[in-house]
Amino acid sequence: MNPLVFAARSLRREFRHGELATLAAALVLAVAALTAVGTLASRVEGAILASATELLGGDLGVVARRTPLPESFSSKAAELGLSSSRSVEFSSVVFAGDKSQFSEVRSVDDSYPLRGALLVKDAAGIQRSAPAPASGQAYADRAVLNTLGRSVGDHLQIGGRDLQIMGEIVSAPGGPVFQFAPTVLMNTVDAEASGLLGTGSRASFRILVAGPLDAVGDYASWARANLPASARLITVAEAQANLRNSFERGENFLRLAALLAALLAGIAVALAAQRFARRKTEEVAVLRCLGASRNEIVLGLGFELLLLAVPACILGALLGLGMQEIAFVFARELLGATSGTVPLAPAGSAFVVGLAVLFGFALPPLMRLRDVEPMRVFRRDLQTRLRRFDALYLLPFAVGGLLVLLESGSTQLAGVLAAGLGAVAVATWIVTVIMLKGLRAISRRLPGALRFGLANLNRRRGLTLIQVGALALSLTALDLLAVIGPSLLDRWRADLPPDTPNYFVLNLQSDQRAEFDQRLQALGADNLSLLPLAAGKLVAINGKNVRPSDFEPDSRAGNFVEGEVRVSWSADLPPSNRVIDGRWPGAESKGAEVSVDKSWIDLFHLGLGDTITLRFAEQEITATVTSVREVDWDSFRVNFFMMLDQVHGESLPHSLISSFHLPADKALSDLSRAMPNLSLIDVNSILDRVRDIIGRVSAAVTWVLGFSLAAGILVLLAALAATAEERRFEIALLRTLGANSGQLNAAVLGEFAVLGLLAGLVAAAGAAGTGIALARNVFRMAEYAPPLLQLGLVALASAIIVMLAGLAGTRRIAGTPPMLVLRHGT
């Protein structure tokens, strides 16, 4: 026998039988979901990078303090074919007539910006992207213009140079999101001519480069080797820290949806394959009788699967590519910065995963056909001997586990999902075994038809366990897609409520507080928070001096040691902070205490009881670590890595830092005029950007969740139809014995209601637990409560759906004359 020819022929015929169609459909859905999500995720990843380079203003930056970077940093860039741009940041007093304002100034060359766009408003208030300021020109932000009483078109003076104001700055690329945005932008030619950049100035000098990825990489390694003492590299990763969180959450959502779709498909494949194998048993017995060897049979089945799988996977990949294109429409603007080419690698890996799912889930039942005894041609009821333990049955779990690990992209997501689904499987098994025992005990007291239905559950104990397990797992996946996913998305959107602080104020002095409060109140500002701020240096840990040279150059820890450390204090734990170890220093602390952010604890390998020595001007404080905090850095509030106890904090020279929410129609010009020493930071644009990302990514996610859900329901219905089909024989028998349709329905309804309710409840509990774990460990959302009522309703609904699907499947069978069924057997 040529197994390939035989396989092709069998495939053609059996496709029409249904099992193979179910198998193919499940596979198409799985590959489609994985392709769509993988492609989308990789395009989103590209967008993250692009948006980060926009924020940074280039692909890589080098910053030096006080002394300009050597000329070689420019020539090396040119040599590598990179474009480069130099800029300088410094503080200076800006004059206009009799008014003046202390400002953060950035001077740039003509190639600024390399990435992203400089947005300004012209005299008419119309927003446009603008070129770098030419010599004799400047851009200034609203606060500066207000204080100086000037508008676009007027002039201002910096370092004795007269500059015409060409526009009001809306956003200027060139630094990490929360670094102080420049308030005046001018040309470096003017800055140098003014003498503001001479030795002794506190300026920081920056060069940004942009170009092909490998050239940027070469430049980075060259720069690292030739870095002057005061200089450091700024990478895209640093610049994107804030947006990255949003994107990562979105990506995790996408992956979750795809994984669940793939697992659902796996379950469907397993059920369809089992049904297929059952139907195939007799054929195999006949073939064995006619002298086909085991290997020929296995080879034939393998080829048949392969012939089925390859086109199904191709179709799925194409479908997935089409779908991600639709989802992409939602996020087009957001991802507009990426090139239009669609990455094909995710489709390729989805194809491979599809094959793995098929063989992983379908092989075990099909391999059992090896063991079909030829005697079966005479005795239909001859059970294929079941080996007690078949290692093959570990295959679906291995493939499922591998799938979760590879596709989740994060070990947390993989761990939570694997643990959740594993727990559901175990719980289902236990609950079902108990239920079967219970049913046996009470079955004598049940009415006849119902007793028959429920007795069936006990008679096919193994099958019942498999079915309830598969049902519970798929319902868990559905619950996660339909209830948990959307509620997590809601929770995410609520992360940035309308009253999220959109302004930060620095440099506020204690004696200005009353006036500040009153003015803000008058403006209708809310969500006001005020914290003291003292800037110092980290000198020692546990009495041992720390120097920047103790750490890797450019490492986060090294930068912290080298730069300023800002600390604060407060009687109460500030919002969006959580003490995870130790206790918050109360007002009554005796020795100096400090509460440290978790990431710092890890960074400096600290523990409770360690001491940290900080120097503030002439004063030194050695504080004991008494608590570890977890801080929600995405909360748009003022947060600190270190918080001292109040008593010791108050003794330090300090200013106040404030954040608040100002309604969109209110301006702070009066405030900045009345209190010119304040530094105002407007984060409306970054807030808008993050909100925009959340909105678009969650729209794309909702689409994928919905698709996976639809796929899951289809798969579930197919599986249930198969389950109903298995009852053909019994129903025909009952029919023959004269059971009316009412009695038939009672038998089937009872059986399926028990199956559905059991699976639904276990699934709801499993989904709730998995949801909590997902919120905490994957999406890092505090205080997430799964919607239990909704889950309960879904459990009830799934019991009803299972019941109706069972009934529908049986209806069809009950319509056929019983003799036909009895004659043709299963």
Next chain:
Amino acid sequence: MLSAEKLSKAVDGPDGRLLILDEVSLSVERGASLAIVGASGSGKTTLLGLLAGLDRPTSGSVTLAGEPLDRLDEEARARVRRRLVGFVFQSFHLLPALNAEENVMLPLELEGRRDARQRAASVLADVGLGKRLHHYPHQLSGGEQQRVALARAFVHGPQLLFADEPTGNLDQRTGAAVSDLLFALNREHATTLVLVSHDLDLAARCARLLRLRDGRVVEDDA
């Protein structure tokens, strides 16, 4: 051609061990025909399965065309069947996914023969189904299905034919036609025939008769 030595078969049932075949011995010459008769449940099918090497006896041995079946493993027994044996079953056992011609081609394909299609078509013509080559089993009547099964049983020229109640699922007239065809083909191919039936008329057409009762040979007119 075929001989059995003290064949016994016991199975483990819910009420303990059950002996369904008890030391049956027989031998059949090349070209001869043997009918196994007996009441339902007397062990006929069990014996046939053992003779054809579809199952292993609890004790005893079978030699088929010189091959000691009990000393071969399942794969080797399959090869013997492929080469030497044809089957006809009570419930036809045509593969529902294959049409008449493809069903008949099966044994030839298993042997890897290239002329499978022509041979199948010609044998189907012999059994009077030359115009139904591309019909599927469900499009054929019971009698027609059994004729396809006969074609399949003879198509590769087996030396031995096992038939288990070949007319059991057919009405009397159709059954008679099918058994006429069976014996005609048997004569034509000079095949050794082992036939199981509780129909004594059909059994009487065989040269020799073996009667089973409760798993034991109670009559053997050899």
